[in-house]
Amino acid sequence: MEFSSADGAEQYAAVVRAGRRLLVALDFDGTLSPIVDDPAVAHIHPDAGEVLDRLAAEVRSIAVVTGRPARQVLALGGLDEVGDAIAEHGRELVVLGQYGNERWTSAHRRVVSPKPPPAISGLILALPHLLRRAGAPEAWIEEKGLAVAVHTRRLADPAAAFERLLPVLTEAARERGLSVEPGRLVVEIRASGMDKGRALHALVSEFEAGAVVFVGDDLGDVPAFEAVLELRATGLPTLLVCSGSDEESALRALADVEVAGPDGVMAFLAELAEDVRIRHA
Structure with a gap:
């Protein structure tokens, strides 16, 4: 070791x-x-x-x-x-x-x-627009109940798409009082606390x-x-x-x-x- x-x-x-x-x-x-x-x-x-x-x-x-x-x-x-x-x-x-x-x-x-927070449902409805705004409309959305994750791993340039998405999704999450967890080519948004x-x-x-x-x-x-x-x-x-x-x-x-x-x-x-x-x- x-x-x-x-x-x-x-x-x-x-x-x-x-x-x-x-x-x-x-x-x-x-x-x-x-x-x-x-x-x-x-x-x-x-x-x-x-x-x-x-x-x-x-x-x-x-x-x-x-x-x-x-x-x-x-x-x-x-x-x-x-x-x-x-x-x-x-x-x-x-x-x-x-x-x-x-x-x-x-x-x-x-x-x-x-129970899932209502803000998550609202964010999910807004995600298609947010993904287009970030130039990553084909990013994969994974609904988790208490959270939602947006994956870029399947895209042609996953790292670049991740960098474009992160600030857009961070802003949207904070407007709704949600927390952001960046991961390995994934941005996860969930309830705070x-x-x-x-x-x-x-x-x-x-x-x-x-x-x-x-x-x-x-x-x-x-x-x-x-x-x-x-x-x-x-x-x-x-x-x-x-x-x-x-x-x-x-x-x-x-x-x-x-x-x-x-x-x-x-x-x-x-x-x-x-x-x-x-x-x-």
């Missing part, structure tokens, strides 16, 4: 020592699953079920914190079955969808979600975690990274892992460890599980 921060090795050793008080939280897209042109087929890494099961036997809790709707992640990730396996270790898998607005656990097996950082703080409190590892890959994970650094400042052992790519580098400067996409995430989690097992055998 290669550490990308000056004290990465020390941070890693501290979370390993925390062992069964450790909370491991992960993004989904680009972290547990590869980034693909069609998000509807972004299935979880084939090794994820086995690796998460092994990890669950050694740590306090595992959570998936994603911008996707929780039901979508459950289906793409086969997380119902993963939750069954984790339950055999006396642990609970938590899935927080829509940046923490939705919640599912392997203990309760139902998604708890607030919740982000991955707040969601992570709540998980740490709920599970009385004695240490935290967070793994993410893009701009939507910045609030979670910042939350981890806040927890670190209080003395809590923490580790930040960036699932790196050529498309996004926002997390690299904050991370303690950088790995090569979902393959690297699986290798990291397997190594973490084994090191905790040996340390606490």
Whole structure:
């Protein structure tokens, strides 16, 4: 394992020592699953079920914190079955969808979600005009209930289209009191009041975690990274892992460890599980 921060090795050793008080939280897209042109087929890494099961036997809790709707992640990730396996270790898998607005656990097996804000419906009606204004009328609109995402990955020049769209959609969102989450060739707009950082703080409190590892890959994970650094400042052992790519580098400067996409995430989690097992055998 290669550490990308000056004290990465020390941070890693501290979370390993925390062992069964450790909370491991992960993004989904680009972290547990590869980034693909069609998000509807972004299935979880084939090794994820086995690796998460092994990890669950050694740590306090595992959570998936994603911008996707929780039901979508459950289906793409086969997380119902993963939750069954984790339950055999006396642990609970938590899935927080829509940046923490939705919640599912392997203990309760139902998604708890607030009602969509009316402003989202209004924005969706305005999107065709906004996309034409930004010169990207063929950008793909993904309605998520509590949010809407505009993808440019399928366009001829996706990066240029993204740069044109971002200021237009940001202005439209702010006029409606909504939040904007830029990602990897996607602009997501959602209700204000919740982000991955707040969601992570709540998980740490709920599970009385004695240490935290967070793994993410893009701009939507910045609030979670910042939350981890806040927890670190209080003395809590923490580790930040960036699932790196050529498309996004926002997390690299904050991370303690950088790995090569979902393959690297699986290798990291397997190594973490084994090191905790040996340390606490």
